[in-house]
Amino acid sequence: MLLHFISDLIRNPELQRQFSKDPDGTMVKANLSEAQREALNKGQLEPVMKLLKTELASLELFAVVWVKAVVQVNSATPDTGSSGNTVQLRVEGDFFTTGTFAALKLSGMDLPAVTQSVENPGGRGSVLNCMLNLPANAPIGVYDLAVVNPDGHYGVLPQAFTIE
Incomplete structure (x- = not known):
């Protein structure tokens, strides 16, 4: 999941080192899709944001990440x-x-x-x-x-x- 990968990458120095040495291998290990890996490799914000928007549109993800507590x-x-x-x-x-x-x-x-x-x-x-x-x-x-x-x-x- 792209959102979790980016979040982990921001907060985890070891993942940052792995990503610097082998970006493709690190993304494959994180189970990112080909489209997600391609968007990150391009280094352009728009394709990444489009993929994140698609993930966030998922009701289950929305419920788990942000509003799980709001019964x-x-x-x-x-x-x-x-x-x-x-x-x-x-x-x-x-x-x-x-x-x-x-x-x-x-x-x-x-x-x-x-x-x-x-x-x-x-x-x-x-x-x-x-x-x-x-x-x-x-x-x-x-x-x-x-x-x-x-x-x-x-x-x-x-x-x-x-x-x-």
Whole structure:
């Protein structure tokens, strides 16, 4: 990946020495494509920037490099349920990963949901499908919905679900 190679080259004196002695061999060892090696060999900014732009346009790269921590919760369907019932909950948002879980939160009380699946994990337009058991003694009120990835990054949708 060109972005990582350039970043490493800037920060790593040993890689700088290797690159000075054998630029082509160093780039091959870094698994750069022929187009990436050619652009760096030309020493012209425009072709390198064009290749970097292509890499950055990749949703997965964008999520990993810059916004992995920004778990966004956009909506929950349904948004109401009754105490003593189980609800099939569909949560839409961004950057939910495999192993993500959700919980309703109200005044220190957490009602965890059981994750069934995550659609489009790691990307924009992720969907978390889960079962939410609403205990008969659950306080009536408006709850926040937290979605937590296994790495600890999370997002909260305030006042997302009402228990009636």
